[in-house]
Amino acid sequence: MAKPITSNTVETRDGPMRIAKAMARAGLCSRREAERWIADGRVSVNGKLLKTPACEVGPKDKVIVDGKPLPAASTPQLWRYHKPKGVVTTHSDPQGRPTVFEKLPPEMPRVISIGRLDFNTEGLLLLTTDGALARHFELPANGWVRRYRVRAKGRVTPADLAKLKDGVEIDGVSYGPIEASVDTVQGANSWLSISIREGKNREVRNVLAYLGLTVNRLIRVSFGPFQLLDLAPGAVEAVRRRVLVAQLGPKAAASLGLSESQEERKERHARGKAASGSRDE
Numbered sequence: 001m002a003k004p005i006t007s008n009t010v011e012t013r014d015g016p017m018r019i020a021k022a023m024a025r026a027g028l029c030s031r032r033e034a035e036r037w038i039a040d041g042r043v044s045v046n047g048k049l050l051k052t053p054a055c056e057v058g059p060k061d062k063v064i065v066d067g068k069p070l071p072a073a074s075t076p077q078l079w080r081y082h083k084p085k086g087v088v089t090t091h092s093d094p095q096g097r098p099t100v101f102e103k104l105p106p107e108m109p110r111v112i113s114i115g116r117l118d119f120n121t122e123g124l125l126l127l128t129t130d131g132a133l134a135r136h137f138e139l140p141a142n143g144w145v146r147r148y149r150v151r152a153k154g155r156v157t158p159a160d161l162a163k164l165k166d167g168v169e170i171d172g173v174s175y176g177p178i179e180a181s182v183d184t185v186q187g188a189n190s191w192l193s194i195s196i197r198e199g200k201n202r203e204v205r206n207v208l209a210y211l212g213l214t215v216n217r218l219i220r221v222s223f224g225p226f227q228l229l230d231l232a233p234g235a236v237e238a239v240r241r242r243v244l245v246a247q248l249g250p251k252a253a254a255s256l257g258l259s260e261s262q263e264e265r266k267e268r269h270a271r272g273k274a275a276s277g278s279r280d281e
Contacts, residue, residue: 016058019043019050024131025073025257027110028065031131042066076130076256078244079111080226083125084233089116100125103234114138114223115146115199123148123220124228127236133256136248137224140176140198144224148194148204149183152213155190156182160211170210175203189216 017025020034029037035053037043043050044064045057057063063070083089087098100113104127114126114137128134137144164178179195190213194204205215221228225247231237245253253259 016056018053019045019055019057019063020053021132022057022063022073023065023070024135026071027074027112027129027131028071029131030112030134034131037065073257074129075241076128076133076244076258077109077111077241078133078239079108079127079236080228080231080239081125081127081236082228082231082233083117083122085120085122088119089113089125104236108236117220118202121218121220122233123218124223124226124231125220126223126226130256136252136256138199143197145222146196146199146220147222148196149219149221150192150194150204150208150215151189151217152192152208152215153188154211154213155185156192156208156211156213158182161192164207168207168210170206173200173206175200175207178207 019038020031023029023034023037023043024031028034034043038050038053041049042065045055046062081100081104083100087100087103089100091099091101093099097119101111104111109129111127111129112131112134114128114134117123117125126137136142158181161180161182164180167174167176167178169175176196176198181193183191183193185191192208194208196203204218208215219228226239241258245258248256248258250259
């Protein structure tokens, strides 16, 4: 896979945009991380060090991040990754633990994760080159459901699980509606299916601990329509753009720069005709 082409100007899809959004669109980081980078003095615009994220940039502005030109905004890409247990979802770890991004194939472009899975959680992790796409997936208002298979020590009743549908507050933290059911019971352990929409830090573990259960295995099996299926631990697989567009819907896809351009449409049709001609021969 080709890495994004670098440029000394900002490539925007919607005209001028906030600097943090431009950095996210370029796949460098999330908007929140961009604001931290600006505060740390890592970003300059037109030769001047930026001191605040309250700045708009356009195609003629020269943005430098860590001494390098801001990469051009390319078409967002998405991958499914089977995160194994024992790696952290961060680009660097102060404790020196292995990270998700160190395990990716060398031909992968720089990517960011859509949400996180903690050190001992395994399963589906979505990766993208585009911070705006990541934010779209992460916002609870967009309703992307995260589904988990959970093995936990202890017993819980269906009535206890039914109460989670209205949400619950634990130690001052409010968790939104949760759908949960017991699948099987094996000795001291139970296997449960859990569905959440917010994905707060350690949400599944905290909620089940509140019910008296101790999680000893946690596997995310899907994020929205994207599923883990038979993807092997440590494996990564690209999601085709047409599939991503179909799941986002035309309006969101267009706003995120995923709509097919006229030139791309002509090229696709030309390839189709060429392939059809070669089959006839």
